[in-house]
Amino acid sequence: MDRMNEYQALLQALSETPPALEGSVARAKAKDRRRRAGRWCGIPMASLGGLAAAFVLLVNFSLPFARACGNIPFLKDLAAAVAFSPSLKAAVEHDYVQPIGQSQTVNDVTMTVEYLIVDQKQVNIFFSLKSDAYTALWGDPEVLEPDGETGGRSVGWRSPEDGSGLQQVVVNYLEGDTPDALTLRFKVMGDRERAPDEPIPAPDALSRIGGEALPEREYVAEFTFDLGFNPAFTETGETISLGTPFTLDGQDFTADSVEIYPTHVRLNLSADPANTAWLKGLDFYLTDENGNRYDKVSNGISATGTGHAGGMTSFRLESSYFGRAEHLTVHIAGCTWLDRDREYVTLDLAQGKALSPPARRRDAGGDYTSGVHGQYHPFR
């Protein structure tokens, strides 16, 4: 064999797979598959715990995620519960909701706190009451602050007319801000379904004869929920300082500021001490550059005052928060006055007539008419 033949033979030998390496690629691929499978199965339990925690956080702080998790019937109830309020409706439409889902059962009554709508000045707690033992459930809310203070705020409760759906507790903070947490205590009363053979109570057991007060109903259950608020919600709000002087009916005011929250807007005024009438009501609205109009709040507190007997100094509108407008204008179309020298009207009860002039209305144009009037008909 010459050198060239020897070289060709070596090349031929190199191009053939040695017997020991037969199927090595297939074996390597199979080994890799086993290794990957092992790695997947071997995910540490801590990672699973992290995933579970992330799931809980998403469910509690993300409405779209909660929706995706199938809580649809309650979202329908929430939509019904906020239908009366353009501001809360807009909040729900923009997913400005903190899902809660805390539930307790006492004496066959289950109370579930479903959702919160919270901003810097207002807390709305939406909850359901359910029971197979009672045909109607209602109650008395008590809201406990972390510091035990109850001043500077108001608490309201709203229930659907037909008794079904979500009930609502509203906490309004007048000067201070919403705290980080609240405790809701709710004492429940109920009408129990009577068995077919159960006797109907005698009429005098239902209502005392002679105008006496009805006996107080007993509570059938009491619930306590500790509610923590998402800080992103409690910090939400914007205050725009104005310092704009203006005159209404010859009375001087300064528009001090406008506060914009997801649940409402506040127009804060200060009155000239020399004014001869207290401002008791404002017919006003807010507009933006997109043609949106925000009217007076449809429910709840419409105005608050700080002075003795005097006028109101803070007036509330539906919220423009989600309109994201660059330009806003307040329009005052009318007002209600209490003249300082007409705080009282003298009535002659013996003759059945008013001795001092009744209330009156001044329409556009300046003339006094008898549009809104007081006709006094006293009878002894």
Added chain:
Amino acid sequence: MANIILFGKAPEGNDETHLISYQIAASSYRTPDGEEHAINAFSSSHSGEVMPADGSVLNVPEGCFAEQFQLVGCTADTVELKMVFSRMSTFETPVEIPVK
């Protein structure tokens, strides 16, 4: 005791399905001795007639509602009734305040 009925003009938006009223009298009155008394209950009616406690019938003027309450235990001949407001104004051109 005295029964008081006040008539107020029904506000804009009031109709058969949306009965809207407002408070005319505040929740207290003064007797000639200067003492302030509370009025604890008010009712309002949009129906055509109201019936005071003496059994008579009063017609509610067209476009008005009636506010009714009692001065419980009152024996004075005259009282000073505290009012919520004394007049209302509507502006032909609204007053505008730029916010931003």
